[in-house]
Amino acid sequence: GAVVSQHPSRVICKSGTSVKIECRSLDFQATTMFWYRQFPKKSLMLMATSNEGSKATYEQGVEKDKFLINHASLTLSTLTVTSAHPEDSSFYICSARFLNGQGARDTQYFGPGTRLTVL
Amino acid sequence: AQKVTQAQTEISVVEKEDVTLDCVYETRDTTYYLFWYKQPPSGELVFLIRRNSFDEQNEISGRYSWNFQKSTSSFNFTITASQVVDSAVYFCALSEARSGTYKYIFGTGTRLKVLA
Numbered sequence: 521g522a523v524v525s526q527h528p529s530r531v532i533c534k535s536g537t538s539v540k541i542e543c544r545s546l547d548f549q550a551t552t553m554f555w556y557r558q559f560p561k562k563s564l565m566l567m568a569t570s571n572e573g574s575k576a577t578y579e580q581g582v583e584k585d586k587f588l589i590n591h592a593s594l595t596l597s598t599l600t601v602t603s604a605h606p607e608d609s610s611f612y613i614c615s616a617r618f619l620n621g622q623g624a625r626d627t628q629y630f631g632p633g634t635r636l637t638v639l
Numbered sequence: 640a641q642k643v644t645q646a647q648t649e650i651s652v653v654e655k656e657d658v659t660l661d662c663v664y665e666t667r668d669t670t671y672y673l674f675w676y677k678q679p680p681s682g683e684l685v686f687l688i689r690r691n692s693f694d695e696q697n698e699i700s701g702r703y704s705w706n707f708q709k710s711t712s713s714f715n716f717t718i719t720a721s722q723v724v725d726s727a728v729y730f731c732a733l734s735e736a737r738s739g740t741y742k743y744i745f746g747t748g749t750r751l752k753v754l755a
Contacts, residue, residue: 552741554742554743561750562747562748563730563745563746563747563748564684564730564743564745566742566743569740569742577740611682613682613684615684617741626672626689626691626734626736626741627672627674627686627689628674628741628743629686630676630683630684630685630686631683632681632682632683633682633683635682
């Protein structure tokens with residue numbers, strides 16, 4: 521089946537630094553990638569929808585300048601947390617929706633997540 | 640408005656028991672998709688099933704079965720003869736075709752603990 525990878529799986533950084541998280545679809549081309557944030561024992565909160573070659577669409581309340589999303593190719597999307605602060609500590613998960621014929625097009629396949637800790 | 644309700648926050652069962660996880664949804668769309676995902680302690684969401692609104696057939700996959708009933712807007716998930724490895728958080732999700740965005744509305748999840 522479809523596989524999505526994320527890198528890094530875990531990152532610890534100092535307050536004020538920027539952190540980049542990569543989301544890659546392996547073997548498949550992703551028309552759309554989604555970025556979620558999950559707090560402990562909570563559901564997933566959609567942050568933004570990213571389409572290849574165009575600007576990301578952010579959900580209400582998500583700061584575009586804080587969470588920069590780039591979807592440069594059909595297999596790679598990146599999320600950069602700029603000037604990270606302790607309140608940005610969370611579990612970030614990406615998902616991908618694939619081109620027709622590569623998995624059901626309405627189904628999202630999730631990456632393993634990235635745990636960010638900001639000291 | 641679209642909404643997914645998983646009323647059971649946490650369920651504990653003893654191994655080999657059957658357990659049903661409830662999912663109730665709200666949507667005005669006639670074309671929509673329902674999903675179940677498993678999130679084990681490792682954190683990765685594992686896709687379990689997708690069902691479109693026109694297919695009300697129940698499905699069985701090994702020890703897993705799903706009961707989709709449009710009349711009650713429910714898409715319940717049953718694990719038969721539960722095992723410790725089934726311990727995880729299970730999420731139900733809804734996607735509406737009309738929006739064209741394929742965004743998911745997630746339920747709050749049900750944490751299942753299977754005790755040996």
